[in-house]
Amino acid sequence: MCAAVSAGGGRAAARRTASIPRRSRRRKSVAIAYESGQGDGGEQGASEPQRPRWEPRDWRQQLERIREMRRSRDAPVDxxxxxxxxDSSAPLQVMRYQVLLSLMLSSQTKDQVTSAAMLRLRQHGLTVDSILQMDDATLGQIIYPVGFWRNKVKYIKQTTAILKEKYGGDIPRTVEELVQLPGVGPKMAYLAMNIAWDSVSGIAVDTHVHRITNRLKWVKKETRYPEETRVALEDWLPRDLWREINWLLVGFGQQTCLPVNPRCNECLNQDICPAAKRR
Structure with a gap:
């Protein structure tokens, strides 16, 4: 099994790392949330009445019940x-690189498969230089059977070369730069910021978060894509919950609120879940 996360000391040191230059090639458009004075006591026009913020019905009670169901922390994501x-004992720069690679491998892949692939990579010495020196066939054999492993071999090699050339072997420390890397999407970028840089820049929305928040009606209107869901959630969900929500809902989606045949009879929210009422 992969090594557990160390205490926050390493992350605190990581935040003191110098700023990293920005990339401009192959830009992807990602709306990024920033701290704002609005809604939290910041300056606003004295004559402008504050509009009531939209909130989903029963969301606080639903959240508390999901926390209760997740109390054992025994889902695959946990x-x-x-x-x-x-490797929490690795140098910070190597640790951040391993975080990014694990996120790239995790796309369309079960946690068990990602974990096993990462363990095999670490046994070969998982650093920027070791990956650049490894031929594509060997890398493919190591990460197989992660989803879309052939494409991931290509993306890993391309991204690693960029990190070596442009970032001195480290990873970017902004969402805008991260999503410009081959094979790195918004969900990965927000999780990388959270785990590698200890910075909450936005909500990481994967298929579980997307599915569950739509079932609970935590969005004003149904969303079709995870990025739509992220924007909708960040519009109302208190910022101090942004870090927790991914971990909480991913595990809930793995164990109870399944994609097909959700276990509504085992869910504490059965009486206040809009989706459960239609079953």
């Missing part, structure tokens, strides 16, 4: 998720 897949 035992083999990205936060368990890097």
């Amino acid at each position: 035992e083999m998720g990205v936060e368990k897949c890097y």
